[in-house]
Amino acid sequence: MGYANILVALDLSEDAPDRVSLAAGLARRFEAILTGAAAQTVPVPILVRDLCEAADDVEQNATRVRGILQRARDVFEHSAGSELRTLWHAGFADPLTHLVEQASTADLVVVSRQGPDDPDPGPLGVSPGPVLMQAGRPVLIVPPRIVHLKAARIVLAWKDGPEARRAMSAALPFFRAADQVLVATRGEDVRVGNAEDLAVHLARHGVSATAHHLHAAGPDADAIMRFALEQDADLVVMGAYGHSRLREWIFGGVTRDVLDRAPICSLMCH
Numbered sequence: 001m002g003y004a005n006i007l008v009a010l011d012l013s014e015d016a017p018d019r020v021s022l023a024a025g026l027a028r029r030f031e032a033i034l035t036g037a038a039a040q041t042v043p044v045p046i047l048v049r050d051l052c053e054a055a056d057d058v059e060q061n062a063t064r065v066r067g068i069l070q071r072a073r074d075v076f077e078h079s080a081g082s083e084l085r086t087l088w089h090a091g092f093a094d095p096l097t098h099l100v101e102q103a104s105t106a107d108l109v110v111v112s113r114q115g116p117d118d119p120d121p122g123p124l125g126v127s128p129g130p131v132l133m134q135a136g137r138p139v140l141i142v143p144p145r146i147v148h149l150k151a152a153r154i155v156l157a158w159k160d161g162p163e164a165r166r167a168m169s170a171a172l173p174f175f176r177a178a179d180q181v182l183v184a185t186r187g188e189d190v191r192v193g194n195a196e197d198l199a200v201h202l203a204r205h206g207v208s209a210t211a212h213h214l215h216a217a218g219p220d221a222d223a224i225m226r227f228a229l230e231q232d233a234d235l236v237v238m239g240a241y242g243h244s245r246l247r248e249w250i251f252g253g254v255t256r257d258v259l260d261r262a263p264i265c266s267l268m269c270h
Contacts, residue, residue, distance in 0.1 A: 002173040003030045007106035010038035010072040011124035015144040020079035023110040035087040036076035038124050039098030040065050096126045103135040113143045115260035132240045132270045138170035141266045149265050152179045153233040157224045163239025167269040171237040175207040186214040221257035240268040
């Protein structure tokens with residue numbers, strides 16, 4: 001199985017065209033439909049004198065939002081290019097809620113990294129963390145200024161659990177097309193032979209995989225990304241660990257570090 005429908009989040013940030021170009025390249029590679037999605041709520045009128053004035057304000061606000069959504073669609077269509085099957089879904093809604101709804105018919109969701117130093121996505125933007133927790137789909141997080149994902153060499157950062165197992169299964173289309181998948185485990189509690197077992201399992205799926213145990217000092221996220229860069233990999237696959245507390249998403253240290261500052265693309269599942 002591959003990816004039949006790839007969903008990409010649209011906004012008006014400076015890195016939106018790059019994100020769409022990358023997603024379009026994946027859609028061509030996997031012969032998938034590329035779906036663009038964007039949404040914004042229509043502001044509610046305030047300080048109006050009567051119902052007629054309120055209705056006029058609502059229509060004016062809706063017209064402004066339509067214009068913003070049309071600009072996002074223009075970015076999508078221009079950056080996706082030709083000879084590609086595309087769909088466009090826009091709405092008057094919360095951007096995250098809208099994207100999660102569209103993800104019900106997607107196999108892969110593509111969003112931008114949004115760390116503290118990344119470009120402001122504006123009112124159409126979605127944060128990758130909540131998308132991971134709510135979409136129920138694999139999410140590809142793309143750092144700024146990356147327009148192509150070759151994925152010839154991929155690191156599978158393994159910490160056994162439901163999240164990592166889902167990520168491994170979701171990434172199989174990437175794995176099968178890769179030249180090499182490097183299964184990386186880290187920590188004293190890693191079961192001896194676990195990485196080797198995973199490499200054998202992936203080989204049953206036609207994947208060229210090797211096992212590696214990382215002994216580097218420092219935070220886990222740094223060790224994973226350093227290993228990926230040393231191996232000339234441009235994609236890391238891993239589980240996303242976190243939970244909800246008082247309407248906010250609380251992430252584990254490695255997950256948060258990857259979401260905020262990973263220098264290469266990351267495919268994650270919750």
